Amino acid sequence: MLEKDYQLERRKYVLGGVAFLVIVIYILRLFSLQFMNEDYKKNADSNALLKRIQYPARGAISDRNGKLLVYNQPSYDIMIVANEAKHVDTLDLCRSLGITPEWFEKRMAEIKDRNKNPGYSRYTQQIFMSQLSAEEFSNFQEKLFRFPGFYVQKRSIRQYVNSHAAHILGDVGEVNPKEIEDDSYYQSGDYIGKQGVERSYEKKLRGVKGTEILLRDARGRIKGAYQGGKLDQAPIPGRNLTLSIDIELQKLGERLMKGKLGSIVAIEPSTGEVLCMVSSPSYDPHLMVGRQRGKNAIALSRDPKKPLINRSISGRYPPGSTFKTSQALTFLQEGIISPTATSYPCSHGFRFAGLKVGCHGHPAPLPLIPAIATSCNGYFCWGLYHMMNNRKYKNVQEAMTRWKDYMVSMGFGYPLGIDLPGENRGMIPNADYYDKAYRGSWNGLTIISISIGQGEVCLTPLQIANLGATIANRGYYITPHVVKEVQGEPLDSAFTKRHYTMVEPQNYEYVVEGMRKAVTGGTCRAANTPMYEVCGKTGTAQNRGQDHSVFMGFAPRENPRIAVAVYVENGGFGATYGVPIGALIMEQYINGKLSPASEEKAAVFENRTISYGERAR
C-alpha cells in the first residue's frame, strides 16, 4: 500500500493550476485575435479571395436594314507564368511569334518591373503579348505545347464587317486616366468608346461588368469559386444598336466622294433619321483595332487632309445659295416679300450704292419662284436689304435679331443635338456680333452677303441637310440622329419631338415649288428624273480658292423620303459635283439600286478627283 505524503499531494493543485492558467491565457489570446482586430479578417480575404471582373459582351451594331456592321471578335493575349517558363527555348518562341529576341528580353524586363507592372507575380499569368489575331494565334497554338508557362487568354475586340462609316461607328480604345477619374465604372485596361456612336452610346453598348469571386491559393493559383459562386454577379451584356444608316447608301456616298474633300448627309425627313453621313476623306475602321491601333491613329491624325474629322458635323462651311431657301421663307413669313407680286431687279447682280454682288445671266426682274430656280443673287440681296430697313422694326438691330431668330428656329447657329460627339454649332451672326465688328455703324448693305449664304454665315453639312428636311416637312424637323433603335429601350424623346420653325407651312410651298423648278428647268436640271419628283437647290460657295460645290434637295416632292445635302470642297459650281452626286444618292435610296446609266455616272464620279495641292488655308 502506498503511504500518502500529503505535503507532496498538494502539488497536484500546482500542476492543475498551471494547466488552468495556460488554458486561460490561451483563451484570452484567442479572444484578442478573434475579436479585437478586424485586420486578420481583411488580411484573410485579401489573401484568399480574388475578385475577377467579368466583362460583358459589348453591344453589336447593325444598319437600318438589320445588316450587321460591328460585332465582337475574339482576340488572343499570350500570357506567361514566369516561374513555369524557365526552360523555354527563347529562339524557338521568338520565331513562332515573329518577334526578335531583343524584343523578348525587353518585354520580359517590362513585365518583371514592378513599377510598370505592379501586379507582377512569378506564379500568376502576366500579359506577354496582346491582341493576336486568329491566324497569328492558330500558328502559335500548334506549338504551344513546346512552351511551358505560356498560356493564351481570350479577349474580345471590335470587328467591322466592312470598311465604311468609320466616322459614325467610331472606335473603342483603352480608357485614359481622365476617363477613369470621371467615371468610377472604369478601371485601367478597360475599353471605352472613343469616337462615333461607340462613344455617344458607350453606356448602352458597354453593359454592366460582372464580378466573380475566386479562391486563390498561397501560390496565386485559382482553386475555384468562393462559396460555390453564390456572391458572383453575372455580367449584363451591352445593348445592341440599330443605326438609321443605310449601309448601301453609305457605301455609295463614300464611293462618290473618293478623291474629294467634303460631305454627304441624307436624312429621312419624317423621322430625322440620318440615312447616310459621308465625310471624305474617310479611313478604314479596321485600322483602329488591334495592336497597330496606336500607330495608325497617330498616322491618321498627322494626315493634312484630316481624315479623322467628321466633316458632316464638325466642318463649318458657307452654305452658299442653298441658304437662299431659308431667306425666302423668312421674308415671306415676315411679309417682306409677296410670293407672286414681288419681283426684284437683277442686272448681273445686286447693284446698289456702289455695292455689287454678282450674278449670272438670267432674265430680270424675277419673282420668287424663278428666283429660287435660277438662284438669283439680286433677289435675295434686295430681300434682306428690305428686311433690314423695314419700318416695322425699330432699327436694324431689331431686324437682325428677328432674322437671327428665324435662322435659329431652322436649326442653325447651335448644335442640332445629333447623337454623335463633336458637333459644331456653325455660325449665325447676330446684332451684337455686327455691333462689335463694325462698332455700331452697320446696315443692311454691310451684311448683304449673308442673304446668299456667304459672309459670316457658316453651316455644317448636317445643318444644310436638316434645312432640306424642314422644307420637305413644310416647317418642322426632328433632331437628326444616327441610332434608330437601342435594343430593349424606347428611343430618346429628343429624337421624336418635332421642332417647328417660325415659318408657316403654306409659305414652304412656294419654296418647294422654286426648288422643283430648279430641278425641272433651273440650276439642278441634272437631278431631274421621271421616276419621282425631285426638289433641289444648288450652291456655289465662294471661297478663297476654287468655289465649293453644294447641293441640297429632297425627293419625292410629296411625302418626301429623303433629304440630302452634298458638299464638295473646291468642287466649283453646285451643278458640277453637288447635283449629280445628290441625284445618285436619292436614286439609290428611293429605288434601292442605281439604274445602269446611273451606275455608269457613279463610276465617273468615283474616279474624278479634285487636286487640293498645297493650299494656303
Add this chain to the structure above:
Amino acid sequence: MMNEDGQRGILRSLDWLTIAIYVALLGLGWMSVCGASYDFDQAGDILSFSSRSGMQVVWICTSVVLGALILGVDERFYESFSYVIYAGFLILLLATPFLARDIKGSMSWIKIGSFSIQPAEFAKFGTALCVARLISEFDLKLNKFRHLLVAAAIVLVPMGLIVLQRETGSALVYLSFFLMCYREGMPGAFLFVGVAAVYYFVAGIRFSQEPLLDLPEVSMGTCLVLVAVWLFSSGLTYVYTQLRKPFWWMMGTGLSVMVLSFLFAEYVVPFDLNYVFMGYIVLMVLYLLYLSLRERVIQYFYIALFAIGSMGFFYSADYVLYHVMEPHQQDRIEVLLGIKDDPKGVGYNVSQAKIAIGSGGLKGKGFLNGTQTKLKYVPEQDTDFIFCTVGEEEGFVGCTVVLLLFLALIWRLIHLAERQIYRFGRVYGYCVLGVFFFHVFINVGMVLGLTPVIGIPLPFFSYGGSSLWGFTILLFIMLRIDAGRNRLKRK
C-alpha cells in the same frame, strides 16, 4: 473465472468520463483534418481513402481497436514488461537513423510497406512505463539528488537518441517528465530554476533589440529579465524563509526604485534605466548575503546565488548567441524566437496562422468553409498547424471548447493518477498528463504566436497514424491501470 470477473470488473471500473473526452477530441480532430485537407478543386468525398480525411478515419478506427486491445490485457503485464518494452524502444530508436529515410532533414520515419511510422511517438509510453516501474520498485525519493539523477537518466537517454534523429521538437517533449518528478518530490526550486532559465532566454533575447515603450536606448529584453530577477528573488524569499520583513523591504525598495527611475527617464532626462536596475540587483544580492550571515539562514544565500546565477545565465546566453554561435545557428534561434522575420519560414507560418485564426471570429466560417488553411496559406495546415483550422472554421467558440476539453482531460488525469493506490500507477499517470500538457501548451502556443515554433503535433487533432496511435496507447494504458485499481486493493 478470474478472467471473466476481471473483464466485467474492467467495464464497470473503467473511467468512462476520460473515454468520453477522448471520443469528443477524436471527433473534433477528424473534423479539423477534413477542413484542413479539403480541396476546393476536388470537392469530392471526404471519406475517400485517397484524401487525408479519409485516411484519418482509418487511423481513428485502428486507434479505437488498439485502445480496446490494450484494455483487454491484464494491467500487471505493463508493469512486468516495462523494462523489456523500454529496452526494445531504445534499440529501435538507436536503429531508426539507419533505417529511416531523410524526410525534410528528419531521420525519424521508418517506412513499412506504404506506411511510415515514427518510433519517437511510441517511445514515450515505454519511457513512462519504465520510469514509473523504477520509481515504484526502488521507492526512489526524488528530493534526493542521486535518485533524481537515476530517474532523469531513464528520460534523457531516449531524448538524446531522438535528438540524434534530428527531431528536436519530439525530444523536447521528454522534458515534460519532470512535471511528474515534481509531483514525486523533486524540489520545486529545480522546476522553478528551469522555467526561469527558459524565461530569461526567450524573453531576454526575443525582446533584446526592442525599446522599452518610448525610451529608445532602453532594451526591453534586458529590462524584462532584470525585473523578473527581482520578482523571483523576492518571491523565493517569501516562500523559503520565515521572516516577512526582508520580503516587504525588497518589494518596496525595488518597486520604488523602478518607478522613480522610469518616471525620471520618461519626464526629465532619458537614460538607460537598466543600469539603475542592475545596480539595484547588486544591492539586493548584497542585502541577501548580509541577511544570510546575520540570520544564519542558508536559504538567503541560495536566493542570492539564484539572482547572481540568473544574471550570469542571461548575459552568457546573450554572449554565446551573438559571439560564439555561427551565423546560421544564430539565424535559426532568432527565427525560432520570432526576432527575425522570415517571410518564407517560421515567421510566415506564425503570421499566417494568426490571420487564419483571427479571421474566424466568434463562430468561425463553418465546417469546410475556411479559406486560409485549405488554400495552403498556413503551412503544415493538417499537422502541426491544425489548430488554425479549428480557429478559422469553428471560431472562438470551437477553440474554447477544444481547449477546455484538453483542460478537462488533464484535470481528469490528475484525478486518476491521485486515486491510484500504488505508486506505479500514479507515476505513470503523471507522465501521461505531462506529455499531453506539453503538447497542448507548445502546439497551441506556437499557433497563437506565444511560444517558440517547435514542430510537435496536437494530440488527436494533427493528421497522422503514429501520433494518434502513440497518444491512444499512452492514454489507454493509464485507463487500464486505473480500471484495475480496485482489484489490487482487494488482494
